[in-house]
Amino acid sequence: MARRSGAVVATDKKLSVGNKANQGTDHQRIAKLDRENEVAPPAKIAPNVGRAIQDGRMALKLSQKDLAQKVNEKPSIIQDYESGKAVPNTQILGKLERTLGVKLRGSDIGKKLEKKSS
8 A cells, every 4th residue: 555655664674484594593502502401311230239149049050041031031131131231120129039049239249148037
């Protein structure tokens, strides 16, 4: 309507949302925020615990598969614990302690557990 009447119309160029020059710094800032907010990975099991499991299993002449069946877990779980790749789970460690008769938590790791007499 303004053009028909002869009025001057402003034709300023608007900034577009898809401006390539501004995107780079935004992505860098977001990536930096992501890195700052990352949670540390969960702690893995200590190597001496894995060694104690392996020694206890060998003393009972059990394979990883046999031990896994006794504690009702997968053989890969036993393998991960022995190699130190597993994230410690107190329930699994407790089952392994009872089955192997070896202390796996706290101090004195690898020490034989005393049988409780009732």
